[in-house]
Amino acid sequence: MTAPPEQPPAALLHLSGDIDLATADDVVSRGANLLTRSAPGVPLIVDLGGVTFLDSSGLSALVRLRRTAESQGRQVLLRDVPERVAALLELSGLAEYFPTAN
């Protein structure tokens, strides 16, 4: 009998607080780190549940993460998107590029 294959470690990035000019770079490096450490092919899930504010610097961070992921043939999925962040994604024409995970 063989043990079931281990679940590949989830690439889950928890974000909280204000995502702006002061924090965006940190978001990108944490995300890139996760991508490196996680199993190839696993999507990067960005949990926005704790985000209190996000502006275009935050959007920029998400876009940069998505690029990095794409270059590895991987996806970025958003989870628990606050309403105002969803509105900003919509407003910026980015909503369709960031599918949500459940």
Added chain:
Amino acid sequence: MRPLRWHGVTAGNVSPRLANLLAVTDAGLTGMDIDELLSEVLERLRGILDADTAAVLLADEGTNELVARAARGLEEEVRQGVRVPIGVGFAGRIAASRQPVRLHRVDETTVANPILWGKGIQRMLGVPLTLGGTLLGVVHVGRLAPRDFTVDDEELLQVAAERVAAAIRTRQYAVEAAAAGMLERSLLPVRLPNVRGLQLAARYVPAENRAIGGDWYDAFVLPDGALWVITGDVAGHGLHAAIVMGRVKSALRAYALLGDGPARVLELTDRKVEHFEIGAMVTIVCGRAYPPFAEWTICSAGHLPPVVATREAPTTLAAVRPGPPLGTVGIVPREDAHLELPPGGLVLLYTDGLVERRDEAIGAGLERLRDAVRAAHPETVSREVMQHLVGSDTPLDDIALLVLRRDPAVAGEMAPAEAATAELRVREFAAHSDSTRAARRFALEVAGPLPPAARDSLELLVSELATNAVIHGGTPFRLAVARRTSTVIVEVSDAGAGEVSLHDPAASDPHGRGLRIVARLAESWGVHNNGPSFGKTVWFRLDVAGDAHPPRQLP
């Protein structure tokens, strides 16, 4: 054989006698300084004219005297600093009449300077040093023997004088230009004061061929918070006018510091000019106001009227009745005028070089100026005014220009009645990434209670402008926020270049979304380019009435 007539002589037809002399002045144009040149010329003149003494006296514009500058055989003239009033004595008469004089008798009845007749000089010949109608001085030669100077000697000395005058002027220009450059830097305000609630801009353009003249502008804040703005014009040109200007400007600042208003300060300055600046004529207009700079006290001493521009009414010349210029009619009582300046209102002070043209009445220039002035940012107005009134012409006279505008940060975007009641707050933030958060908090605090959607939008839009200021400005930025009943108005000013453009970034492009977000959510927005030294201001107006309305589509 008749000797050649030397007037208007050129190097091609000069006698050997003169060629020797002219070689000095021509070569001297590049090498020697003025004293070396004069000594050399005088030495050669002594030889050519068989004279025992030779001297040059230069006119001193300031005192209307001749001052001994170089001498041969009469060195004590220079050493003793001999000064001769123009019009008096031998040299003084030559200077006043600008005619050559030959003396066949030298004594106290014909010569004022005892050094000359005390030395036993028997005959004298002198000619004026003039250039283009301007008297530069006098050159004279003398003989100890009783042998008359001839008409030929006189003509030869005149030719020499023309060359010497040209060489002197060249050197005077060089010295004056160097000194004037230093003076200009010391006399013009290095930077305009930074005053909350007011924007300032200035221009100074000297007349052709000059580094500086008698025109100036000044703006300063006193310890009691009063802001003074001044433009003035000392009649005359060049270094002398500039030096008088420096003294008058300084006196005016000192009297202003006493705490009086413009009329009294001009009375005091007039006393100083009347007493210490003999012969000077100065026109000045000055204004004083305290924050928020809505009420101006203005007094004019013979100066052209300030131009006033507001958003509400056509541009006008300020109703300021000028008193006489300083230094003209003795001490007279002067009157203050009062001017109300609405938010966003602009006042432009200038000197007559801006509007005067040789071929037209001054009224036409004033019309042109009025047409060129609007209630925009002072840097913009300065640029437009210089463009319309000066263009590519070299000005014939100095131009000084000082423009002020009540800060339209917020106020400018509002009707005056609303501006008066709106809460306006301004804060400066460091060019640091943490500042965007601080800016958001400040804006939310000033705006007060808002519907949630409006609150979110305001926070986002302020963050976008603050982010741009931090990234592109690189220097501290200023955030102004005002709350009206149904609107919040925000301005972010930074020192960055004024170019701002709306991008349409691709989904994969990490940058260029900030302003687009502003453009879609704000009711209106815009950019003031404040000029090279003042960076730019980006503003938006956000509707914060209950119903959130859908973001607009952008092209």
